[in-house]
Amino acid sequence: MLYAAxxxxxxxxxxxxxxxxxxxxxxxxxxxxxxxxxxxxxxxVAERAAANLAERYxxxxxxxxxxxxxxxxxxxxxxxxxxxxxVVFVCxxxxxxxxxxxxxxxxxxxxxxxxxxxxxx
Ligand code: UDP
Numbered sequence: 001m002l003y004a005a006x007x008x009x010x011x012x013x014x015x016x017x018x019x020x021x022x023x024x025x026x027x028x029x030x031x032x033x034x035x036x037x038x039x040x041x042x043x044x045v046a047e048r049a050a051a052n053l054a055e056r057y058x059x060x061x062x063x064x065x066x067x068x069x070x071x072x073x074x075x076x077x078x079x080x081x082x083x084x085x086x087v088v089f090v091c092x093x094x095x096x097x098x099x100x101x102x103x104x105x106x107x108x109x110x111x112x113x114x115x116x117x118x119x120x121x
Contacts, residue, residue, distance in 0.1 A: 018116040022089060025114075029087065030059035037080050037110070040068035040091025041120040049120040068092045073104055080108040088113045091120045 005012045029036060041049065046067040053060065064083035066076050068091060080088055088110045090097045097115035105113050 018114070019119050022114065022116055022119055025087065026053065026057045026060055029061070030057040033061070034086040035061050035063040035084060037063055037083055037085035037088045038065040038091070038120065039076065039080075039088060040066075040097070040116075041118075042069065043067040045121055073100070077104045077108050080110055085110045086112065089116050089119070090114065091116045091118065093117055 001016060002012055026036065038046070038049070038053075040046070046065060050062065050065055053062065063085050064079055066079065070076055085108070088108065090101055090113050092100055092115075094115065094117055097117070101113045101115060
């Protein structure tokens with residue numbers, strides 16, 4: 001990320017963790033709009049994260065969510081597409097999430113997928 005930002009002529013000035021990035025992005029989406037789909041973590045964690053995020057980012061549109069323990073990708077991809085998600089947080093741990101995004105990203109119709117590991121926890 002640091003090298004990519006430098007190549008693009010907008011250096012970041014330091015390490016940016018997934019959690020920091022996600023928090024800044026959610027604050028901005030809450031203020032400016034955009035539809036967020038959350039995917040990953042254990043069912044109980046995903047539920048608590050949903051409640052906490054709703055409290056912390058009141059204007060944020062969460063258009064859907066799935067825990068990270070499914071066996072069939074198809075229904076999840078379809079749910080993301082049907083929800084017309086702009087941004088998807090993919091929290092399956094590395095490298096599972098990167099492989100999942102490479103395989104399923106294009107079919108989901110989302111504009112941005114971000115692999116965030118254990119960020120929901
Ligand atoms: N996880 C998941 N589905 C899986 C495997 C892992 O949803 O099949 C979740 C797990 O519950 C945890 C996250 O992925 O929330 C992985 O967190 P970890 O801290 O291990 O990932 P890292 O940030 O180190 O990549």
